[in-house]
Amino acid sequence: MDIWYADVTNAFLNSILDETVYCKFPDGFSQPGKCLRLLRALYGLRQAPRLWQQEFVSTLKGLGLRQILEEPCLFTNDDGIFLLFYIDDILLLSRKDRSRQARSIQNALLQTYDMKDLGELKWFLGLQIIRDRSQCIL
Numbered sequence: 001m002d003i004w005y006a007d008v009t010n011a012f013l014n015s016i017l018d019e020t021v022y023c024k025f026p027d028g029f030s031q032p033g034k035c036l037r038l039l040r041a042l043y044g045l046r047q048a049p050r051l052w053q054q055e056f057v058s059t060l061k062g063l064g065l066r067q068i069l070e071e072p073c074l075f076t077n078d079d080g081i082f083l084l085f086y087i088d089d090i091l092l093l094s095r096k097d098r099s100r101q102a103r104s105i106q107n108a109l110l111q112t113y114d115m116k117d118l119g120e121l122k123w124f125l126g127l128q129i130i131r132d133r134s135q136c137i138l
Contacts, residue, residue, distance in 0.1 A: 001093045001094060001095055002093070002094050002095070002096060002099060002102065003091055003092070003093050003120075003121045004090075004091070004092040004093075004102065004106055004117070005089075005090070005091055005117075005118040005119065005120070005121045005124070006089075006090045006092075006106075006109070006110075006115045006116060006117055006118055007088055007089055007090070007115065007116045007118055008056075008088040008090065008113050008114070008115050009088075009113075009114040009115060009116060010114070011052050011056075011087065011088035011113075012040075012041045012042060012043050012045075012048040012049070012051070012052050013040050013041065013042070014040075014052065014055055014056075014113060015040060015041040015048065015051035015052045015054070015055045016039065016040060016041075016051070016055075017038055017039060017040060017041055017047070017051070018047070018051065019047075020037065021037070021038045021045065022035045022036065022037050022038070023035065023036050023038060024036070049087065052087075052088075053072075053073075056085065057072075059109070059112055059113075060075050060083065063105055063108050063109075064077055065077050065081075065083060065105070071084075073085050073086060077101075079094075079098050079101045080094070080095055080098055081093070081094045081098055081101055081102050081105065082094070083105070086125055089124065089125070090109070090115075091121065091124065092105060092106060
């Protein structure tokens with residue numbers, strides 16, 4: 001299978017807050033008697049991971065992917081394409097004969113979010129991935 005590996009830049013900032021949140025100004029920017037109202041989730045907010053997951057799942061479903069019930073971060077479609085994510089790390093797996101469909105999903109994600117294309121998969125969640133394409137070994 002071909003694997004596309006990407007990382008969403010500042011993933012939590014893509015989430016709109018579902019409640020009113022105020023915070024203090026950062027050091028060096030304070031204005032006496034004033035505070036900031038956040039419009040988007042920030043790293044460190046308790047609800048930020050949940051909001052990001054809801055946002056990303058909605059995008060994936062909009063692209064025609066369906067969520068695997070037993071694993072909420074694994075998606076597939078009828079073309080045999082699999083996408084899994086852990087917070088802001090994304091793997092898109094496809095057979096070579098499905099590369100056009102996979103590229104379509106990849107391009108849609110790149111247009112929707114600011115992402116880094118991390119190229120050939122070497123490490124994922126602390127696991128080293130060793131691949132020898134000539135011998136079809138993973």
